[in-house]
Amino acid sequence: MRKKIAIAVLIVISFHSYCEELGLQDALRNAESKNRTIQSQKLEMKISDLEYIKSKKAFGLKLDLEAEENFIQENKFNEDGVGPVTISLTQPIYTGGQLTGLLEQSRIDKEITDLEMISLSLEVREQIIDSFFNILNLKKQVEISDRVIETLEKQRDRLEKLYTKGKLIPRSELLKVESDIITNKTDRIVKQKNIGVEKAALKVLMGVPFDSEFDLLEFDTGTLDVAGYEAKRDIEKALQRGSKATKEKLLVKRAENSVKLAKVDYYPTVSLGAEYAVKYNRIEGDNYQENWGLNLTANWNLFNWGITKDQVEQSVHRKEQAKIAYSENIDNIKLDITRKYTDMVTAYEKLEAQKSKLEITRANLRIDTLRYDNGIISSLDYLDSVNQLQDAEDSYYSLQRELVSAVDKYESSLK
16 A cells, blocks of 8 residues: 555656746747747748848859750751850849849848848737736636635535434525536636646647646736836837837838839840850761850840830839838837837736735635635625636736736837
């Protein structure tokens, strides 16, 4: 018997050693390194980097090898053999600004892709915060259900003694308590199942194995320094170094660069080429014929019915649109930060008020539990106090989530 107990204790200890305790910051860090959406965006950034590198390499020399074999010539078999084999080397000299324009476009697109990571990361963080506090709330609701079921079972045992010993109470009162126990047990099962679903969703967001086990730690909202923020100062910071303002500037630069690219067709293109060719002639005694040459190639589109002019005008209009959008979006950034600051401060005040209400509700339930145990109040009154506590706890975790989310959004709007 002692061996069985020792084995059981060992199993429990082993289980707990694999059940990781996870705080909100741990969950967010996991997502930053393992979330699949974020990892995909990181690959998109690498693709964009390579596109920029490709644009740089377009300035370099191009080496081509070409060989041809004419098996049939003038409707008969060609006995000459292989040839010619040509090696050509080409260097762009002047492209009217096309290569430099494409390089600048690639650079701007690369920087925009990098900046989009911040907004994508914020979306993932928001989902994790929602899931995290939903789980904490459900855990708290299960704890309340456990206490309620325990209290109701005590009451049932007390009433059952009264009923069986001398039928001092009507059977309906006993059955009512039994019904309340069944209802609360069912409710507890549903909440426990929902915890499993929410944990599964959180695992997907964090990118951790689906069979991993963890227990969430309560979040200390006292670590959030809401008083340390100041909207006017933070707006200036966001406009100078923030990703959103930087992205708007890049969009204007991209539109300006598009005008330069549209004008490329006004100018000629010039390239320098060198070519070396070898032809093998089987008929003339396996002789090789060698040729080499240096050439300068220029190409200039002199007339295309004004299509280039129309393209340039389109690009100019788009540039003006980009400037108008920039002015509006900068104002929207200021408005967005102002709103988020108000949301953050409001959420903080609401949470502080809810803390006081929650303490009162918890104290009220403790008193009503004692009164119910001693038969002073009815089951209806007791369960009403339970419902008030459940609602208060639900509101508390909801406001915690709201505050953490508001702070996270505010900080992200400044980056």
